[in-house]
Structures are given as structure tokens and as C-alpha cells.
Amino acid sequence: MAAGTTLQKAIDLVTKATEEDRNKNYAEALRLYEHGVEYFLHTIKYEAQGEKAKDSIRAKCLQYLDRAEKLKEYLKKGKKKPIKEGGESSAKDDKDKKSDSDDEDGDDPEKKKLQSKLEDAIVIEKPKVQWSDVAGLDAAKEALKEAVILPIKFPQLFTGKRIPWKGILLFGPPGTGKSYLAKAVATEANRSTFFSVSSSDLMSKWLGESEKLVKNLFELARQHKPSIIFIDEIDSMCSARSDNENDSVRRIKTEFLVQMQGVGNDTDGILVLGATNIPWVLDSAIRRRFEKRIYIPLPEAHARLVMFKIHLGNTTHVLTEQDLKELAGKTEGYSGADISIVVRDALMEPVRKVQTATHFKRVSGPSPTNHEEIVNDLLVPCSPGDQGAVEMNWMDVPSDKLFEPPVTMRDMLKSLSRTKPTVNEDDLKKLRKFTEDFGQEG
Template sequence: MRCVHKILAIIMSSEGTEPEAQEQNYQKYKSLKKYQEAVDCLSAAADECQQTSNVNLENLISNCDNCVGLVQQLADKEDDRLRKFALQQLLTSVGHSLGSLKAKKDQLNKGHEPYVKDATSISTDNAADKHKTQRKLIVEDTIIRKGSISFQDVAGLTEAKEILREAIIMPIQYPHLFTGGLKPWKRILLYGPPGTGKSRLAQAVSKEINSTFYCVSSADLISSWVGESEKIIKELFHHATQQEGRSVIFIDELDSICRSRSSSEEEHTRRVKTELLRQMEGADNMASVEKIFLLCATNRPWELDSAFLRRFQKRIYIHLPDREARKAILHLNTASSSAVFSAEDLDSFADNTEGFSGSDLSNLILSALYEPVREVQKATHWKETTDGKFTPCDESEPDSIKQSMRDIQPELVQPRQITIQDFLKALCTSQGTISQAELHKFTEFTQKFGHCG
């Protein structure tokens, strides 16, 4: 598009396009008017191309089409060789773009690429294959391999883990148990405040099973091209049904694409929701729906459309960690630091962190773990340990050595062991991020629709 603007700028700045010439020669005035109309069409098309979403393909094609017609008329009547060459170059450039846009439109409307004759003679078969390959690559990029997180690495949430074992793990490991009227759950929604472990639970599921696990976000499903998002969703579920055994699709931040429908929302948004609902119910292949388990997570369940809520057989509230879970989180996050805490220390930590989410606690613990490192940087006196390393000490201690950290070889610097006091100190600058008003909304939703995990 930039090269097109440059070509038009050259043409309009050439001799014979000044206002005086318009008055002297009506034909030149008409030509100048067509030049301006072509610029306006091209500018409108360029503005549309800058859109990151909701691109109006019809408007884009219309502007390019009008520009081609105007430029063709100008080229036919132009006698100046330089201008005629520039107009022909412009015609080739816009014609190429127009052909691509029409091919894209036909692909979205009919599912295949028509033959479009333009300067580059676009190959329709190759274009169709390219788009199909791109959708397949998008889906395959969401597949994650077994991670290192297991259910044992997720503190608390005992009931949620049990439900996920019943819904996903047991049907895969013991399929003979689920016969007759007993069928495994197909769709489960995890909801709760941010940082409570919803995504971590999903990662743990991927380690526990030997089937294909898709981890999807709204960014993976939404395309700026109208109609392409629905095809990506369809490709995701189709790809999952082609795998051996039962596949698991995890969609995080579901509220970003499944908010309540309204009369004011855009048509393409409504089509995306409709396609996802169709795939959840196995509209294309009822037999294939048995091969897919859908696990979704959201921080704002009350914003979900009621049609989506109804389709989840279990809606599990992933609440803030309770007292015992907070102690377990402390153990998990300090396991590699060789820190030892007494029962009183753990009670003190649990008492002072009520209302913290799992993410809040992780940040608090990380801040506390930094305390010995901060002391190392400021230390002025050191003592040598039995293994030949140096650790900070008080200047009153026997055999203390006055020096800074820079005077010691880096590999010999040894910070002190972390204590519960470091956590209490970190609490002075750390607060929970979940308000009581938010918790009240989750409680109300759970009473109406949910199941406490």
C-alpha cells in the first residue's frame, strides 16, 4: 500500500495538475478529480488494513475495486509516458491485492479458493491448502507434552482433584469401569479468583494422562479475518477426535470469548460463540463427542452466557487456599531451600496470610527468600563455616572478619538459612489481591450454579 501512495504522489505532483491548469482545461480537471477519488479509495482501504480485528472485507474489496477502475480509466487516456508507466505499476499493485482479497472472501464464504485472474495469477488450490495448513499448525501448537507438575504439587483443592480424577484420569486408565449408564463427565468448568490454581490443575492433568492435551487461550481461537475463528474452533475439535483415546481440551480465560450474548454485539462474535456451542455438543459428529473432555477456566463466571454454563456438567469453585493449604504452599515453595519450620512457625504463617491466593503466597514467599540475599549485599562482617564458605554475621561474634561481599570469591559466599521472621517481614510489604467484594460474588455464584472444590 505504501508504494501505491508514493506512485500517486508522483503523479499528482507532476506538471499539469496545478489549480490554474484545472481552470484552463476541463479535461485535466476531470483527470485530477479521478486522481483524488483514487487516492480516497486507496486511503480508505489502507485504513481498513490497519484494523487488528473485525476487518470489513466487503468494504476493503469495494475500495480496491473502485481504485482499479479509476486508475484504468486514467491509464487509457494518459499520453505522458512517465505517468502512464506509474499508473500501470499502480494497477498491477492494487490488482494483485484485489485478487488476494477476493480469493480470501470466496474461501470464507464457500470453503475454497476461486480462480482470480490478476497480475500474479493466484493459484487457488495452493491458497486453500495454505489456509488449511495454517489452521492445523495453530491447533498443533496448543498441544502440550507431559509437564513436571502433578496433583501432589497442587496444595489443597482435594475435592477438585477427586472430580478431575473421576472425569479424566480414571476413564482413560480404567475404561471398562464406565459402561452402561455410567459415563464419564465430558465438560467441567473451573472458576474462582485469579491465582488460585485453576491453570495449575490443568497442567497437573496433562502429566497424569497419556492422551493428547490441548491448552488453548482466546488468542489461539480468535482471528482478525471474519469467519476464520469459527474454522479454527472446528479444526481444534476435529483434530482432537482424530487422536487415539480420549483427548483433553483446556480453554483458559473462557469469559473472554463466551460472555453473555446481547443484541448489540457484532455478528462475527455471535458466530464464534455459536460454533463453540455446536462443537461442545458434538454437532458435526455425535459419536466423536465421547472422545473429547472439555476443561475450561474463568475468573468471572457470572459473565458467561447461560447457554455455556448449562453445558458444563460440573462447575467447580476453586477457592482461596485454606489454613492447611497455605502451610502446604509454604512447604512446596521452600522445599529446595532446606529451610526447617516448627509447628508454631507454620501456624504463625497461616494466621498472617488469611485471604491470600496461591499466587499471592508464591510472591510473598519469593520476597521472603530474598531477605538472606539482601543481607549478603549489605554485610560488613563475615564468619567462615566448616566447609570453607563465608556467611554474614554480627561484628560482635568471635572470629568475625570485616570485609564486603566483593572481597570474597563469589562461589564462597553463603547466605544464612531462611527463618519465619523473613516471612513476617515480607508481609509488611505484601497484601492479598482479592477483595471481599469479589469473594462475595463468587460465593453468590456458587450458591446458584456451582460446586465447591
């Protein structure tokens, strides 16, 4: 972080704190004052140039710290108006500080630094993927609704011994929609905080920092609960432990185990959602903590039919329902991602026709600039022998006069012949074996 950026961040925080103080939101003002002072101290220690600048920042720090102490004492005593003078019992304050997690966060710069790193993992903007956008996978969707949506909507159902699932593992071949399901969860669980983390978020070159990041991730999730922690490609961090593995990697796995289901760790309101293509490499203790292990298989014919319709969207085409059923039948063994590539390649065929055409002819159709208006002078690529064919290339066609050639069955079959499935039979056998031993069908 650049020096100017750190100082500016501190100024922004204390400005906001002053505003909250003025609006009598004293708890929020206290948090912002402490956070701002931390940034000021970082600037003094590492980035400020010259003693004059440092002295100026120190004076500001003292001013904001003094106000923060008054607010802290006021909040503890619960008075109706903020006190004017600072309290005397510093020993009592120190004791309260240890017991109060918010104060602890404010006074532990290392912890705040780690948590600020992880705040980027919070998905603020929802992906806008609905359950209806996910073709098939009914069992997986039901399990996720049971674990995420129902406990939020009907908390009274989950009392006593009936508790929602704490860990769900989605496993299956690449491209079958595991991450897409997670996007649907992020969209549908609109009252939950969604954390999307990968190994790069939790791995650090500094000794001991990686496991602290794991711990702080779960602490952050507890602060923002109900929370969902989605870990894509979880096998990269939680593979089976062995005698000759790196000590830091072993400590990360141990911290995961402790945080997911360890003594003294509260996991209420937290769901850990994992996704992997190779579940057999996961450590057995990690596998046990994922109470539901759901196999996300290659799509069946009816799901492939829906996928073709979803990926075609509102693009102009002349495919009938029978054509789409035929395509669904011809794509046995293709994953959802493979079908997406087939359709995308076919959608480029009209563009290629325009690019390679030597002749165009005039047709009637909706205007490209106003679809409600029908015009008679649009140009479409054609064969040289077609009636009304004019020799010209795409450079000679005005941009508002091109008629979009529709996608045809021939385009789809041509694309299908070029695109091969990416999942091999050996991996499928291993996944089926894992499902028989440990999982359930999705």
C-alpha cells in the first residue's frame, strides 16, 4: 500500500468517525476512530517522511484517541450523554478490554491487518444466478436450500437437536456446475455473508501467518453470521496428511480441522461449502467434517436440453424442439462447460459467414437499431447464384443495414464435430467409487 493511500485511508476513516459521532452512533464512531488511529500509526512507523510530519500525525492521533476513550467509557457506563472527561480506572478498562471482542479487535493491529486482507473474500455484489438457472442437480439444490435458505427463513424449525448442516462438499467432474451452484447460493442467500476463498487468500510466505489467516477467516465469519464460506478446489489445501509434507501445510490443515469442528469454536450460523474434482485426495478428517458429500455428475439428456436452451438465450436461431433434443442425445458424456463451448462456437458461425461472404442480398426484417420497426433494405450473406445477390464484402455493408444470419442446426452440428468432451472415463470411475464409499448422488 502506498504511503499516500495509507494516510488517505486514515483521514477517510476519522472523517467518517466524526460524522458518526455527530449523529450519535457512538459504537460505530468508536470503531472507526480506533481503525483510523491504527492507519495513522502505520504511517508514522513505516511511511511518514520527516519529524515534522510525524509530530503532526501524532498530535492528531492523541486527539482521536482521547475522544475514543471518552466514547468507550460512555458506552460501558450506558449514560444518555457522552462523558466530557476521561475515566480514572485504567486497570478496570484493561480488564474489560480483554473480555470485549470488539475492543480486542481494535487494540490488536495484527488481527485487524489479517482480517482486512480477508475482507476482499466477501462477495459484495451478488452473481445474479437463480436456482432456475442451474439445470438439473435437484438433490444438490435441495441439500443447499436445507442448509442455507430454510434456517434463515424459518429459524424456529432449527432448534434443539435439529440443526442445519455445517459442511457440504460438492464433488464431481470438471465443468458440471459446482462453482455455478455456489454462485446460486450467494445470490439466493441474500441475508447471509458469502465468503469466496481460494488457496491464494489463505497461503502466505510468512511463517505462521497462513494458519492465522484461516483462524481469522472463521472469526470474521462468526462476526458476520449467518455466513457461508465457499472454498473452491479445496483439495489444494486439505489433501491427505503425510509424514514427509511441509510443516506449514500441516499446520494449515490442522487449523481447518480445529475451526470447522474443534473444542471451544462456535460454528452456529456458519456453513462451509467446498468444491473439488478429486475428492479422493482429501484428508479423511476433513472429509468427515463435510457432513453432506454430494456428487455432481455429468448432465443427463433432459438437463443437456435445458442447457442448450439457456446458452442459446435470445440469439436468433431456427432450431426446433426436435433439433435441440437431437443435440442433447448426441452430447452424451459432455459436461455443462463442454456444452457451453459447443453453443458459443456455433453462435460464432453467423459472424464467420458475414466475414467470409463475397455476396449479399437485400431482405426485410426488424431494424438493428429499432427492433419494432420493419425495414426492407437489410443485407444478408448469400451464395453468388442467389437471386438478387450483389458482389460485396462485409466492409461495404453499412453497420445499421446488416441482417443477423440465424444459427442453424448445421452450425450446431459443425461445432459439435469440432468440440470433444473433456472428462475421461478413468476419472469418472474414481468419482463413482468415491460416491459409493462416501457420497450421495446430486
